[in-house]
Amino acid sequence: MAEYLLFATERYALPILQPVADALQTSGQGVHAWLVGGAAGARLPAPVRMIADARAAVDLCPRAVFSAANWIPPFVTGAKVQLFHGFNVEKRAPARGHFRVRGLFDLYCTQGPATTGPFRELAHQAGYFKVVETGWPKLDPLFGRDDPLADRLRAAAGGRPVVMFASTFTRHLSAAPHLLEMIAAQIATGRCYWLLTLHPKCAPEWFERYRALAGSHAEFVETEQLISAQRAADVLVADTTSVVSEFVIQRKPVVTFRNRAPKPHMLDFDDPAVLPAMLERAFTPDAALTAALAAYADSIHPYRDGQASQRVIAATEALLAGELGNLRRKPLGSLLRGLQIRRELGYWGPAAR
Template sequence: MMAEYLLFATERYALPILAPLAQALHASGQSVSAWFTDGAAGASLPGVPDVGLQQALALRPRALFSAANWVPPFIAGAKVQVFHGFNVQKRDSARGHFRVRGLFDLYCTQGPATTAPFRELAEREGHFAVAETGWPKLDPLFLDDAGASAALRAPAQGRPVILFGSTFTERLSAAPHLFEQIAADIGGGAHYWLLTLHPKCPPELFARYRALAGPNAAFIEPEQVMAAQRAADVLVSDTSSIVSEFVVQHKPVVTFRNRVPQPHMIDFDDPSQLPAMLARALHPEPALMAEIRRYADDIHPWRDGRSSERVIAATEDFLAGEMGVLKRKPFGAWTRGLQIRKDLGYWGPSRR
């Protein structure tokens, strides 16, 4: 059977991004398969068949949704970028969130803060279209999750729930610096902690944080992170995309040495200040909440849990020609395509 759509990912953290999209495709009666490679190899989504390169070529999907920063250009169908995170300014725009590699036909943006820059780029470059849809990963934050978040919160027994999530980027990660303070707070028992780390963090760091699990803390796997965000009252993090995800719920965030501190964050640089930062986050002043709402509405105003449906609708509009005629891809896309072929070991014809 021909697959209508193909999901593509290179890292395990892409699964919570693509899962709501797969569910929306199934709900609309569409056929969907998934091709996971590199760091996502071996991963799977419930009810979605896994395919390899040769199967992906044979499927000839209508569209390929990518939660990576690249996509194989020789697979059939429209190449749709759904992003693997928010723009958290880990690096400059030319190398980060707004880098255009010439591989995608349609960018499905998260909110005004992302849409405006990409529309400017689209007008200048002419070889891709842009639609503001919201981000599929956040759909579960605003929909019934069948008790998953309640189950994570239940062991707290009425105590405030603190979620800790850290980036893997060594120079930006809070995990090595805050371990002792988090361990001490867990030992005190006044709060209940949900602990998670980026899948690329060192194994020894995972081992240390997993060892904190007990009556006052639980370790959360990547597939549980969205439910954990719903369950938590406050997030402790650093310069991680999870900061923006959490803020969209209009909840306070405490950040350790954020690369670009902003008014919606409670940022600090001395680990010993963690207890005071938690106290402030659990009793946020009105000015802070106003900044949180302002920022949240700029990056992701969609709070209906239907971003996946909008991504599908935008893709269909693109396929129907309702977004105009695109220019040919730049020469750089051709050279990147050759590198992708080399990396994947495929030198056969492109599929259209």
């Protein structure tokens, strides 16, 4: 039995890693999780075994490390695999955002054509990592299996349309401060059932205010429940959060408030007062909007089989078997980044051999 390590620095990484854990366990492999930073104190359910610290991770000598963060501890043995913590929502310039490479990973498992092409070009230039398009493990639960939580949320709606609200934590992009009053007014009418959620890094005051809206017409859902909430909802109201892209994979309409890069598949608006009208448009999408939703979904994540985790594992094994070709030595800059990671994790012991 081989041992594998899952690595996360934020709570929102847990739903990304859990499907990979499930797939590894189904194949009889040993699965461990090392959660640091914003994810510290969280857990993945047994039989995943939790790693306490860097020393334990080094001693494990995993066959591969799967990361849903922007970085990965280079001193732990095994293939270093990037799973991504979200879609490219164009919050930053490409060199600083989704397409930034840091000299730490051996394999990038991309979500769909929109990211595969750019990363393959970067891999061709760099030579020290490979790229395989696998789909995104977080979305595996969207397709093909029962979801009791999604069923419960739909039942709570009592036949009413279900609207989900999600917001990023980035202050100048967040809709949470701007839409609170209008969303509260919509909830009070009882015409729709609302599922409310915020990025874990949002300010505590906004969590308090949105949690206070829960009642007979609304429920607040936690980060780990996002996929179920997306399955239950008919329409999403959001901003520039990557939840927009996740939701569109289902070909369901999205209403966005001041999105940084609005596109044809979004119903974007900038005046909170027009939210009710935007919802009406979303509930009755025209042919052009329906086509735009499908085209965008196919470009970022064409997979609807719920098998991305299995493809990630297969790609990792192909890398380890040398089937993807040789890798060049990582750049000198990665050594400095490795020292920074050691300092951040408080580990100055030897690397695994």
